[in-house]
Amino acid sequence: MKRMPGRWLPAYAALYIAFLYLPVLFLPIFSINTAPTPQFPLSGYTLRWYEELPRNAALIDAARNSLLVGVAAALLSTLLGICAARAITRYRFPGRRPINGLIMAPLVLPEIILAVSLLLVLLRLGLDLSLFTIVLGHVLICLPYSMSVLTSGFEGFDRSLEEASADLGETAFGTFRRVTLPMVTPAIISSLLVCFTISLDDFIIAFFLGGTQATLPIYIWGQLRFAAKLPGVLALGTLLLVGSFLLLTLAEMIRRRAEQRVQSAGVTLA
Amino acid sequence: MIDIRNVGRSYGAFRALDDVSLSIKEGEFFSLLGPSGCGKTTLLRMIGGLDTPTSGSIFLDGQSMDGIPANRRPTNMVFQSYAIFPHLNVEQNVAYGLKRLRLGAEEEKRRVEEALSMVSLSGLGRRGANELSGGQRQRVALARALVMRPKVLLLDEPLSALDKKLREQMQVELRRLQQAVGITFVLVTHDQYEALAMSDRIAVMFGGGIAQVAAPKEIYQRPVNRQVADFLGGMNFVKAEVVDETGVSIVVDTEGFGRVTTERPQGLVRKGLHATVGIRPERLRVLWDGATAQHEVAGTVIERHYFGEITHLVVDVPGMEKPLSVTETNDFGADDLPIGATIRLAYDPDALVAMAD
Numbered sequence: 001m002k003r004m005p006g007r008w009l010p011a012y013a014a015l016y017i018a019f020l021y022l023p024v025l026f027l028p029i030f031s032i033n034t035a036p037t038p039q040f041p042l043s044g045y046t047l048r049w050y051e052e053l054p055r056n057a058a059l060i061d062a063a064r065n066s067l068l069v070g071v072a073a074a075l076l077s078t079l080l081g082i083c084a085a086r087a088i089t090r091y092r093f094p095g096r097r098p099i100n101g102l103i104m105a106p107l108v109l110p111e112i113i114l115a116v117s118l119l120l121v122l123l124r125l126g127l128d129l130s131l132f133t134i135v136l137g138h139v140l141i142c143l144p145y146s147m148s149v150l151t152s153g154f155e156g157f158d159r160s161l162e163e164a165s166a167d168l169g170e171t172a173f174g175t176f177r178r179v180t181l182p183m184v185t186p187a188i189i190s191s192l193l194v195c196f197t198i199s200l201d202d203f204i205i206a207f208f209l210g211g212t213q214a215t216l217p218i219y220i221w222g223q224l225r226f227a228a229k230l231p232g233v234l235a236l237g238t239l240l241l242v243g244s245f246l247l248l249t250l251a252e253m254i255r256r257r258a259e260q261r262v263q264s265a266g267v268t269l270a
Numbered sequence: 271m272i273d274i275r276n277v278g279r280s281y282g283a284f285r286a287l288d289d290v291s292l293s294i295k296e297g298e299f300f301s302l303l304g305p306s307g308c309g310k311t312t313l314l315r316m317i318g319g320l321d322t323p324t325s326g327s328i329f330l331d332g333q334s335m336d337g338i339p340a341n342r343r344p345t346n347m348v349f350q351s352y353a354i355f356p357h358l359n360v361e362q363n364v365a366y367g368l369k370r371l372r373l374g375a376e377e378e379k380r381r382v383e384e385a386l387s388m389v390s391l392s393g394l395g396r397r398g399a400n401e402l403s404g405g406q407r408q409r410v411a412l413a414r415a416l417v418m419r420p421k422v423l424l425l426d427e428p429l430s431a432l433d434k435k436l437r438e439q440m441q442v443e444l445r446r447l448q449q450a451v452g453i454t455f456v457l458v459t460h461d462q463y464e465a466l467a468m469s470d471r472i473a474v475m476f477g478g479g480i481a482q483v484a485a486p487k488e489i490y491q492r493p494v495n496r497q498v499a500d501f502l503g504g505m506n507f508v509k510a511e512v513v514d515e516t517g518v519s520i521v522v523d524t525e526g527f528g529r530v531t532t533e534r535p536q537g538l539v540r541k542g543l544h545a546t547v548g549i550r551p552e553r554l555r556v557l558w559d560g561a562t563a564q565h566e567v568a569g570t571v572i573e574r575h576y577f578g579e580i581t582h583l584v585v586d587v588p589g590m591e592k593p594l595s596v597t598e599t600n601d602f603g604a605d606d607l608p609i610g611a612t613i614r615l616a617y618d619p620d621a622l623v624a625m626a627d
Contacts, residue, residue: 157356158351158353160349160350160351160353161353161355161356163320163340163349163353164347164349164353164355164414165355165366166320166339166340166341167318167319167320167340167341167345167346167347167415168341168346168366168367168414168415168418169342169367169370169371169418170341170366170367170370171341174370178366179355182357183356183357
């Protein structure tokens with residue numbers, strides 16, 4: 001017999017969802033309002049704020065910076081993630097668990113603490129703050145996500161596939177290229193997308209380690225001081241929101257499809 | 271061909287293999303038979319270079335394989351899970367190892383075709399790895415290994431994932447294939463019938479060591495100890511006492527079968543010591559009506575189990591501690607024997623095998 005959930009449970013769930021997503025919904029709504037102040041009722045509909053976005057040089061600069069940092073951070077953390085995930089899943093060595101724990105730790109450390117300590121170290125090392133230092137910080141916070149996506153990718157396929165490749169005469173590197181890589185490619189793409197999204201959305205690290213070059217979140221934060229710029233920020237925010245959502249959905253779709261492929265390959269169909 | 275010399279393998283304190291020595295001849299179909307955890311798969315993987323001995327050495331064609339990795343050994347393996355590359359189709363799977371040999375497109379294609387026809391998969395080259403049945407996957411794994419023309423083909427429980435009928439069909443096919451290509455096959459299995467049906471010789475393994483190496487018939491009829499006898503199928507064990515011994519034979523006084531002369535078994539056998547005498551259930555034959563035999567024992571049927579073509583009888587014999595198991599074909603009505611009937615069983619004293627206690 002199916003048990004009915006309590007009477008209050010659905011109401012609670014609805015409230016919870018509303019609290020989470022309603023504010024986010026206001027963003028696109030006010031971004032097409034003709035009046036610059038966000039308030040109901042809407043005075044009219046316009047796409048003016050969106051049209052003005054590309055004419056803003058500072059914004060274009062910030063977007064370009066974000067793109068650069070995002071791509072670099074995604075590539076770097078995925079590359080490191082591949083090495084780490086492979087080592088963690090394929091080899092048994094002393095300190096395997098602690099190392100795994102340390103790589104995953106930035107997930108739970110307060111980001112502001114990370115940012116401040118990174119700032120101290122970087123300045124001590126005599127590095128000038130720039131987009132490069134942001135990339136370093138972003139790699140640190142992206143790596144745990146990259147690791148968890150990639151670890152499940154590496155764990156998801158039969159180890160004897162690699163053994164079969166070696167048995168058929170292939171070298172360790174050749175095996176990695178011809179068997180391991182194709183098997184984990186979906187996880188790699190997924191990791192790239194997730195890392196890019198995280199980097200794109202990050203404010204704290206970019207704020208502390210950014211020097212004079214602003215990324216998109218820093219630019220948005222700067223614009224909030226001017227009431228007149230608000231509609232532009234809302235339009236930009238909407239675009240970022242949709243972009244992030246699409247990227248993460250794509251990443252998840254790729255991951256699931258890959259999982260299915262690898263799993264059905266493992267099943268013996270008699 | 272393959273020389274395994276004093277090979278051992280430890281995992282921490284656990285000894286998976288303990289000082290194993292074994293010689294496998296060229297062109298032989300050799301089976302490593304034993305229960306799970308006996309070390310047979312470890313030994314097979316060591317021959318292929320996928321595992322390393324902690325002591326001892328393995329020689330292939332007189333060459334030490336110490337430090338030579340799997341990709342540089344003239345061996346190929348059919349994995350238990352088949353390990354078919356899921357992102358490649360059948361053709362690409364089979365051609366996988368050939369790619370490194372740079373044979374040229376023509377020759378490569380020819381060899382792939384040849385290998386596929388060898389395992390009756392011609393025409394399925396374009397199939398994806400996920401579109402294959404269990405039997406087909408097994409054939410692809412075979413073709414992929416054979417196409418490399420290895421000196422030794424290693425098979426790790428290749429038939430265990432197939433259903434009974436397909437398994438029996440593949441046993442015959444594998445044997446035929448081995449005779450056709452003439453490559454040395456080393457098979458790992460826990461199925462005694464599989465080993466008996468396919469092998470030239472069998473090594474029976476227990477607890478990281480080899481108990482007996484011999485041809486199937488010898489292993490089945492002359493097991494060296496109770497453990498081997500038991501693993502190879504049903505066996506009646508009867509208590510006995512050694513009353514005389516010569517160099518090659520011994521005389522034992524047995525429960526129920528009286529005094530018999532048998533081949534001298536391995537191990538400690540001396541006048542006055544206890545021993546065990548075994549006889550397979552099918553070597554005991556029910557005597558119908560007035561038939562007589564030179565050697566017979568009489569007993570009472572206490573259980574009867576019907577198996578279609580045969581009936582399994584349990585017969586209590588006076589003077590024997592345990593009842594005898596008898597398998598009898600159903601031509602003369604063994605399936606109708608009433609419980610409690612008194613029957614006489616004929617046996618050939620040569621079918622009795624003595625084992626040290």
